């Protein structure tokens with residue numbers, strides 16, 4: 001758990017039942033990635049994001065995360081334009097007829113859980129919830145960079161951080177920064193919740209995705225609300 005003053009504070013009680021969220025994770029350092037992805041998924045589900053609306057896909061390493069997030073989001077906009085479901089942003093890039101939808105089967109985690117189902121066209125009823133297609137409300141990018149012997153780590157950490165921020169601001173979609181940039185394996189294990197005194201940061205990323213997606217929707221509809229009296 002967090003000790004002292006560090007950490008995001010208690011998560012807000014927000015309803016994610018209308019959200020569609022993507023998780024893009026690197027496969028480098030898979031034993032650390034897996035619990036982080038699982039942690040994020042658990043918090044999305046706890047906020048009522050339906051498993052069918054949690055899309056998980058992977059890339060080789062963290063370096064690949066920015067372009068994957070960018071293209072995945074653009075693809076979801078195209079999907080929204082073909083199905084008529086634009087999602088929260090309503091900003092569409094163009095049209096396409098045969099883009100596959102990336103759907104995690106049964107809300108599983110990791111690369112083995114990735115499933116490719118063909119696009120169906122519009123909302124589909126499913127057991128216990130409604131599957132959405134179209135624009136993502138938030139994307140969580142997950143990677144683990146562990147410093148090695150060279151400056152490789154510094155290059156990737158800096159570039160990926162800037163790349164993810166750029167995608168977030170260019171598209172106006174929350175891109176949750178699920179990139180651990182640690183100096184050794186012990187630091188990574190602690191932050192993946194794999195040690196006694198650890199805390200799974202993936203859970204915080206899931207919470208952050210729900211909060212930012214819900215607030216972005218509200219702001220997009222002109223709903224400006226205060227959380228406390230001034």
Ligand SMILES: Nc1c(NC[C@H](O)[C@H](O)[C@H](O)CO)[nH]c(=O)[nH]c1=O
Pocket residue numbers: 026027028029060061062063064143144145146147152156
């Ligand atoms: N060293 C780490 C990498 N390196 C791989 C790169 O991210 C990239 O996949 C490769 O250079 C091909 O473009 N990736 C991580 O996620 N974590 C590392 O510690």
Ligand SMILES: CC(=O)[C@@H](O)COP(=O)(O)O
Pocket residue numbers: 147148149150151152153
């Ligand atoms: C892929 C590389 O460049 C690799 O040699 C980086 O080494 P290190 O992680 O020890 O810095």
